[in-house]
Amino acid sequence: MTKEAEANAEQDRVAKEKVEVRNSTDNTAYAAEKMLKEHAEKVSADQKKEVEELISRARETLQAEDLDAMKSATEALNSKIQEISTEMYRQAASSADAQAPEGEAPTRGTTPKADSSGDVIDADYEVVDKDKDKKA
Secondary structure, three states: OHHHHHHOHHHHHHHHHHHHHHHHHHHHHHHHHHHHHHOHHHOOHHHHHHHHHHHHHHHHHHHHOOHHHHHHHHHHHHHHHHHHHHHHHHHHHHHHHHOOOOOOOOOOOOOOOOOOOOOOOOOOOOOOOHHHHHHO
């Protein structure tokens, strides 16, 4: 039985790689479609058309079962999605900066807001241990 497993190890490795590449291609195409639906208003028509063509190409490679073509299509689709995501992030950051009140530094959502009075209260305090008095 171990001899048989050793003899089929290469076939198993190839089959495993094929399944992983297919899953990766399918997942990437699905994620791209989902991104287009969720952010349709933020993506230009040219970019949307280009991504849809890349998704179509990826789906076609799944039907052909050509591993190299699947890898290439997945890489191209990932690259385009990354490019669009970066552009959307820049647009969001610039619009957040533009909406900051005059005279106030723009925030990125990580700075906590001060209380309404803007005063900082610094106080000294002393810890009083009630049990200490009882023991003495």
